[in-house]
Amino acid sequence: AQSVTQPDIHITVSEGASLELRCNYSYGATPYLFWYVQSPGQGLQLLLKYFSGDTLVQGIKGFEAEFKRSQSSFNLRKPSVHWSDAAEYFCAVGLMNRDDKIIFGKGTRLHILP
């Protein structure tokens, strides 16, 4: 069965430090890949998406993600985090069959130390 794994439930980094959030998926073909961010008490906002082509994708708020087919991964990165990046981050896999549904990881909560 298709699945999305975010192995880190919580991550704490210092402001100004670099960030990498991990995401692995299980699917028989290359899916559509997404990262969403959720600020406290809010809905989810799309950070970036991968459909095909260049495996390094740029998103909003200075985030980027790299698709690695050999590792079935789509890790999110940011070179220097800001206090406002504290939020929960969700990786999602979108599938190409009409009867399949989008699958979300369980999320990684990012904490920023001043």
Add this chain to the structure above:
Amino acid sequence: DVKVTQSSRYLVKRTGEKVFLECVQDMDHENMFWYRQDPGLGLRLIYFSYDVKMKEKGDIPEGYSVSREKKERFSLILESASTNQTSMYLCASSFGTSGSSGANVLTFGAGSRLTVL
């Protein structure tokens, strides 16, 4: 920008009450979805709809129903609310035929936090 509006941000209801959660999107999206979000469980799909008057069950439809009488509006109904339905409910929409890239890009509302006492 696409907007998905959930009319109630916070609701408190009593066990056994009928609860309506309303969601409206303003960009003519074909597809609409209801999720619930609980700590440690992520987002779980309750129901979705690819067209007016059409609905399909998601992963956890028990205890819920939906209505889509107009393209822009997708309502989630709890016929008899129970305490285990206390949760954050998220509505989302997308455009395009199911399975297309666009159909997988979800725009979310701000959420409705429901407490059932």
